[in-house]
Amino acid sequence: MYSKRKVCIIGVPMDLGQTRRGVDMGPSAIRYAGLREKLEELNFDVKDHGNIYVSHYHELEESLKNLTAVTEVSKALAIMVDDVIQNGFFPLVLGGDHSIAIGTIAGVTKHYQNTGVIWYDAHGDLNTPKTSPSGNIHGMPLAVSMGLGHEQLTTIYERIPKIKAENIVIIGARSLDKGEKELIKEKNIKVYTMHEVDRLGMAAVITETIDYLKERVDGIHLSLDLDSLDPIDAPGVGTPVVGGLTYRESHLAMEMLAESGLIVSAEFVEVNPILDEKNKTAEAAVALIGSLFGEKLL
Ligand SMILES: NC(=[NH2+])NCCC[C@H](N)C(=O)O
Numbered sequence: 001m002y003s004k005r006k007v008c009i010i011g012v013p014m015d016l017g018q019t020r021r022g023v024d025m026g027p028s029a030i031r032y033a034g035l036r037e038k039l040e041e042l043n044f045d046v047k048d049h050g051n052i053y054v055s056h057y058h059e060l061e062e063s064l065k066n067l068t069a070v071t072e073v074s075k076a077l078a079i080m081v082d083d084v085i086q087n088g089f090f091p092l093v094l095g096g097d098h099s100i101a102i103g104t105i106a107g108v109t110k111h112y113q114n115t116g117v118i119w120y121d122a123h124g125d126l127n128t129p130k131t132s133p134s135g136n137i138h139g140m141p142l143a144v145s146m147g148l149g150h151e152q153l154t155t156i157y158e159r160i161p162k163i164k165a166e167n168i169v170i171i172g173a174r175s176l177d178k179g180e181k182e183l184i185k186e187k188n189i190k191v192y193t194m195h196e197v198d199r200l201g202m203a204a205v206i207t208e209t210i211d212y213l214k215e216r217v218d219g220i221h222l223s224l225d226l227d228s229l230d231p232i233d234a235p236g237v238g239t240p241v242v243g244g245l246t247y248r249e250s251h252l253a254m255e256m257l258a259e260s261g262l263i264v265s266a267e268f269v270e271v272n273p274i275l276d277e278k279n280k281t282a283e284a285a286v287a288l289i290g291s292l293f294g295e296k297l298l
């Protein structure tokens with residue numbers, strides 16, 4: 001019998017992983033841009049779980065900013081994502097700053113032996129408390145998922161590491177800190193910086209990414225930071241970096257990932273409506289989500 005594909009939206013109004021206020025409104029902005037309608041148009045059975053609770057208490061004096069609160073949210077999110085997958089839904093997580101990936105990945109990796117991750121981002125988010133220039137946890141979630149960083153974060157949901165270095169592909173990088181570059185070399189992480197995207201073109205980058213991951217993983221999580229896009233196309237982000245991916249090549253990337261059939265979960269993060277222009281960045285997120293879920297031009 002034909003059954004509808006099921007997707008569950010989970011909002012995470014997290015702004016504690018960095019210091020620019022407003023990114024907590026990201027989930028509302030993305031919903032308001034027509035997310036549910038888009039998914040229903042594509043014939044999905046859509047459930048919206050609402051938002052995970054995030055406290056408003058900011059302990060900015062800690063060296064790792066808001067560690068306790070970020071840990072609490074990560075745990076709650078991991079449980080929610082785990083549950084959603086258990087019930088046969090595709091988890092679609094809306095940020096919030098990128099620290100939420102710690103919880104999303106903890107929940108997803110409960111269900112796969114060898115999860116792959118595509119980290120679509122201007123940044124590597126591979127800092128540890130030792131290498132971080134800012135103390136902002138949104139610059140650390142990929143390292144945490146590899147088992148590197150503060151114990152309180154790496155031990156969430158027990159399994160350490162959640163992701164193997166060889167199961168990661170970073171796309172769109174153009175702002176990497178010194179310690180991140182060292183870690184990439186040391187662990188031999190596959191990275192397509194803007195240089196490779198320019199040289200090869202996005203079609204080849206995604207083809208290579210899929211070929212690389214498909215023989216080693218049993219499911220791929222897409223973690224898409226809207227600052228991967230050029231600030232012209234996505235101005236509403238807290239840490240914009242010029243010289244980014246275009247709206248068009250990002251659509252192509254999403255379409256090709258949809259065709260691969262390997263994506264098992266996704267999150268769209270760092271949308272900050274306070275910094276945006278008429279919700280442009282949230283609208284870009286919804287358009288990209290459409291392509292990821294199989295929308296075609298014709
Ligand atoms: N998810 C993000 N936007 N991360 C930006 C991180 C910026 C910088 N590398 C830091 O660690 O502070």
Ligand SMILES: [Mn+2]
Binds near residue numbers: 123227
């Ligand atoms: Mn980023």
Ligand SMILES: [Mn+2]
Binds near residue numbers: 098125
């Ligand atoms: Mn990021």
